[in-house]
Amino acid sequence: KMPASFQATYTPIAAAGTPAQIEHLARLLGAQLTAAGYGKGYELMKSQQQVKPPTDDDIEDENPITSIMGVGRDDSFPSSSTDVDIKPTISSMSGNELGDIPSTSAGITTMSTIPSLQQKKMKPFKLADAIKPIEYDEMQRMSTDSFYRILHAEDVCETAGVGHVRKKTMTSLVCLSERSFRDIYEEYIFADVRKRHDLAFAWLYQEYVYANGYLSILDPNKKKDFTKYDDTLCRLLEYLQEKPDQRDGLFSRLLTSAPLITDGALLVLKRYCQDETRSYLGMNTLRDLIFRRMNMREKFLDILLDFTHNENISVRNNAIRIAKSLHDKEEFKQPIERHALQFLKHLTAAQPPEALFGEDKKASTIPSDTWTEDSIRLCLPLYLSLMPSNHHLIQPLATIYTAVNGDIKRVILRVLEIPVRGMGMNSPELLKLVENCPKGAETLITRIIHILTEQAPPSPALVEKVRDLYHKRVSDVRFLIPVLTGLDKKEIISALPKLIKLTQPVVKEVFNRLLGLNTSSETSHASPILPFELLIALHQISSEECELKTVMNAATLCLNERAIYTHDVLAIVIQQLVDINPIPVLFMRTVLQALSFYPKMVGFVMNILQRLITKQAWKQARIWEGFIKCCQKTRPHSFPLLLQLPPPQLKHVFQTAPELRDGLIRHIRSMSMAQRSLIPSSMLTVIEDNSENVAPEIRIQTIPTTTSSMEQ
Template identity: 40%
Template sequence: MEIGSDKNQIEDTLEKVAELLNEASISNKDSVRLTNLKHVQELIVYKNPELLDNFLDEILQFQLDKSGEVKKFVVSFIEEACKKDTETIFKLIDNFRYLLFDENVNVQKRAYLAMINIFKNTLKWVVRNQNKLNDEQKQTWYTLLDLKNHIASQLDSDNDGIRTCCIKFLESLILCMSERLKESIIPHVNKGDFSVDQLDQVETDLFNRDELKEEGRYHFKTLLEYTLSSHISSVNLISSICVLSNIAKQRPEFIQTVLETYSKILSNIPPTLGKSQLNAVKKQMKLQIQSICKSSLCVGFVSELTSLLSDLGCSPNEINRLIPKNISIESNKRRLNQAQTNLDSKKVKLNQDQKNQEKLIDSLVERLQSKENVTDLVLVSMTNLPDKMSLKFSQEYKAISNPGSVQQIRSLAQMLVTYIGENNFESTSQNILTVDDDDLDEEEDDDLKFKLKLKSEKIDYSETVGKHPIHRQSSVSTPSKTLPTNLNKSASNKTFKLNDVTNNIINKIDQTQLQDLYNKAHNRILETDENVNRNKHACIIRKKVLVESTTLPGYDQKLTNYVFEDVKKRIDLALIWLYNNYLKIKQCYHKKSTLENMKYKLENGLNIKEEEQMDIVEVGHEVTKMEVIEQNEQYILNQIEFYEAEYDRTLISILDSLQQRKEQKDLLFSKFITQVPYLTDNALNLLKNCCQDSEKFLFNMSTLSELIVTRSKQRNELLQILLQFTSLSNQVLRENACTICLNLYERKQFAQIIEDYAFNRLKYLSLPNPPSELINDLTEETQEMLDASTWNEDMIKSCLYLYLELIPVNHKLINGLSEVYIESVAEIKRVILKMLETPIKKMGMDSQELLKLIQDFPRNSETLVLRIIHILTEKSQPSIDLVNKVRNLYATKLPDVRFLIPILTGLTKAEVIAALPQLIKLSNAVVKEVFNRLLGINTNIPVHKSPVNPTELLVALHQIDQANCDLKTVINATSLCFAEKQIYTQEVLTSVMQQLIEITPIPTLYMRTVIQSLTIYPKLSNFVVIMMQRLIGKQIWKSPKVWEGFIKCCQRIKPLSHQILLKLQPAQLKEVFQVAPDLKEHLNKYVHSITPLERAQITTETMELIENL
């Protein structure tokens, strides 16, 4: 029964989960989706974890949701699922990584915090099962390590919240990568966490205890540096103080450093903190110190804790309450006992070795009487001196009061014995290298003297001399960094040299055999790839040997071939090779700088410090110093030229080989070029050519963008390449380059450079002729000769592309365009107006910069402003602000009616009617555009609003005063209206004629409009008869133009016109017959066709006129 009940319960849960997920997927409300998803999590993670695998995919689909809260839930779900079953991370690692790099910062922060538990649990699981891991699980572990490194590097993030999460994550890393001691105070919730001491073995395939501890110390050091930085925020400083306190309590080995850090924080408060923030920081630090005082860890650190509490403003009574007396006494006793133990052991040792030590001191005093020995000691010691004097040394150092005295020499001897140690003194003194001029040949002697003379400047020429073509077959013994052997040997003793033995052997082998030996040895080293990789130390040595072998002829090509046999696995060897060459260049530049500094001091008579002085015993004159420096300065310059050429050749060879590979999916080219130490001019040209490759340009342009962001020292050169692409005629490449530029433009460090480049290109257009720089760029692209005397459209466009792309992002740039527009020639203005549409539409009519330009446009830029207004209103109603700006412009500054055309639909009815006389005087094309805007024809505006309807517009045209506009112009305008038959329908024209007949006097063009209406719509004849009968009552014959139209209309509507003619007075009827005789004949026929009764109603005078043929 129980089994059946459980089965039914699981089925019910399955149905419930499915129902919740379906509801969540179709709901539009974030709250509903979150509620359902949390309910699902409760059911399948906590209550029925066996169902977790069944619904993983369905829940993970919500990571693509637009809502940040939903994405944060998915992160939380992954964290909880991994807590329940650590192996779940092997299924969800890709989803988690996707969310960790989400665009939403809040999602990133939640993922960072989730990574704390995920990494701890996975680390613990992998340690326990490291011998059972399959390839997929190992790859997941490596991915987690990458994510770990990414998060740990986010202390320099721009987002303060990200940095806070990073601090919490570093706390977890430091605790995992350090040992848990007996004295550690572990919170109950962290009892099961991993620590380094849980590793059974010191070193395994995946873990090395020492390396883990070293990494933990590195992260601890990083956290300390960030905590003490001057730009840290108050929130992060408080977080760091809490984290350091937790680390100190759980890892007592760090407590001393933590207390010192607290002290440094108090003495160097970040200047950005306000008074309230500073109080919050001190309050938090006080709480953390109090928690340390309450633990057993305070034993041994009472004085430090007391000092900190005192600095935080605690009174002596408060300090005594926090640090009980028994702890203070115990701390003092512990220190005294430790000191007494050390003292007793020292006394025993001193009694045993005192006699031997006295003998050694006496022996050293005798040897230190020799100037040669003292000189050698000074030279050797100077190689270990730092470049700059430390602050502590400069504050504490006091000059020796009695230099050269017996007492001072004996004191020096005692210091040497104490420093080296009695047991090591004899062995050390026997193994120290000496240099004897008799042992060197002439060339070696010169090299050695040169190096000894420059020891004071800390220049080591042992490497460069060995590689110089003149010195390839000789070796130079340099002074050791230990004591010179002539302190216990006579100066005449010769030192053993390995070269003395090897040279005799090599001389007996001919060059062919020697080369064969080299090749075989080199091949064996290449073949030991897999075996050596198991031993890290041997692997490092192997790579060094292979890299250094490239200095021999032909071996560089062998190494290149070896790398590209399996380039995916061996690409790191190519990087090491490049870095080795780059390091040599940097060393040469350092030596060059040192020589220049010495030369400057000598030329200006400046004193060279004692530690900088050369050994000039043999020379003795300043001129000789200068000659030595100049000779070797030239030598260094030659070395720099040689190594730079080698670096460039190697880099280009590798990049070219990578680029020629057909498969780009492995991203090797991008990976390599983004990791090399420096890109030479040839490498930049190669990258530029690669970006123009029609097949791979998108991939290579992305690489170029990454290089621009990551390489600050070469940013300008890389950015110039990208900027040049924004002017190309190749549309696809140009648009891609412009898109990247727009993304970079959003960052402050790139914005000004991009803007300056775009503006400089734009300024070319103010020149009468194209500049040579522009001609050269276009010639390089098209490979054709161009006419440099005149501008053509391609030249103009190349100067506009980038600037027009930037305008929608930075609206202020529109002012620069207007300035150049004023100064440019007609052809350039035409192209600018042609290309202006896209950026202006993106800006929109709400842009304050556009409105400002319209209101205060520069002189001679009227056509530009007019074009802008037209573009803004082409497919949308003009905004109120735009209408007001243009209306004000028209009324006060520029009474040009053309500026009203774009905003006609935003004007009032009275304003439109008042402007009609001026509007219809424009060209037919412009008048047609005016009517189209007013009537809503071809405007593509979703909701068209016009101040006048079609009837009002035609009526207004008839009412235009002929004093303001001639009749012919009005006739053309009305004709344009009649041409729009879809607008001016039979009903609209009927309404127009009815309104016009009510106007007194009758408009001149009334009868013309009636005739045109009849022509378009013949069915209006009966309506026209009625209108004409009304005109008789208005004595239409008193308006000659209208009367003339009346007669023509009578002719047009025959035979219906008899009704109108019979109502005319005889005088007017007679005039009609004189103008249109055909109407008299028509009326005569009609009169004779009607009945006598009807004829009797006609007056006698009218009948006489009709019958008098």
């Protein structure tokens, strides 16, 4: 059992069992054996004393035992004061004196029982005399070399299972050191950032710990200082930002995992999002930060919403993509809509607001002192993208539309297509807007209805709202154009005089809708009025309702659609028009156009002309004029018809178209005598009335009627 007194004073040796400790114990035992008069060392020492007695200088300058035994001082294991004092004392003892020294039962004299037989003056030991001061540069080199050895001991530490200790040691040294270690550590991490990114994260966490003053053992009174933390975070982010390959997502992981997002880190994030090639990942990072950092959610959301008005289309679209996904969640709906409405209201200002150009106004290429199409478009995309998910937003848009100038209105009308299609014509809010059309928003409503009905037939609800609006509040016929195919035939015919008074492109659109042109088979819708009915309705418009020239232009637009108005369709139109009494004024014009389009219709046209003779077409000046022109165009087919005219009308034909007389005379000459005999004499008189001017060779040769022959 270990005595209590020994146990109280016993101090464990840290290096027990090592070769150095064994060698040290051997030296101590050798010194005691020699002092006790045992061993080879003692005999050798005694023989040397007989040859040359030691002097005081020798005692002070060297240790005889050390010279005999070859044992020197080991700085790693310093000896006790007793060891230092005993060496010169033992060397001056005689044999008898050594014998008088008390020994233990084992024959070993203890160091505490050796009497001081002779006091010698000794030179005091001073550590400063034994060492030299190290220069600062040398210290820096040594510390740097040590840090490099730790860095490159990665494999050894991992094998030994102390990799976490190595990581902790390095991050602590970097945080406590000056710039040199930080640069070395950065270079080491960036050399293979995919493999060593965990060191970067550990370093950042350690900097945060020191910045918060959690390690108070270093400086209990130290205030929080995040300068180094901010510098470290920004340097890491800037390096990851410049990496050509961003697929590993380290930039996003570092930001989302950082214990604190500083203002400097936000600037780096903004630059990352503004890079067109990295904006997709940057906006995704912002979305993750919005969800994970509750205490900074508003700040991150504001940054995202500011990007929805960025000049760069790619950056703007990526920001709007994230904003729309957040808008689906109830907690983000109000702030996003509030921001979008705020920028929409900026359009009512005299000039663009400062907020539209962000922090870097000087770098903007858009004029800031006046509204341009580019600046107008920056205020609209977020608001318009939210309309399909919240149809109530259509009402404020109409209100703002009535308050802005014409340039802004035109831009709004051009960008409406996508959001309006997303809402659909069955939207209750949209139908409500049509029903309660604000004053000054008529063009906006018309554009909305046009968009809704371009690729689909109008719904009954939409047709009803537009019909009521047209009859009760707004008598602008343009409101009816998008829903024409939803009206009945009578309504269309009654609106035709007003519709064809519009500009030619608008009239063209009207006919396209009614005739089913420019529509695919999927979106085609049966028109309430057939093509031949439309053309007949145009012919029946009176001059009081619309000018004749306007009707002519509208009819020409229809006739030019050859795919619709074929040979058969035109035959039906002409057949029905000729039965109307009185015959429409433009009838013969249509006949002539049909004949020019389809020359093979000449036989059908001759039948129509014959019916006109029976209907006494000469009683209508325009019809009679067209009749004569048609006879001119269809000769020689028209000569038999001319012979059916009454003499006064035939004479008028010759007066209007003298060339028909010569042709008709040739036609009569080609007839047989029997056929000639059927021509009334009054008709021949009219034909030969100007026969003296007719060439002899084409003069009609009639059969002379003599008395003898009559008698016979």
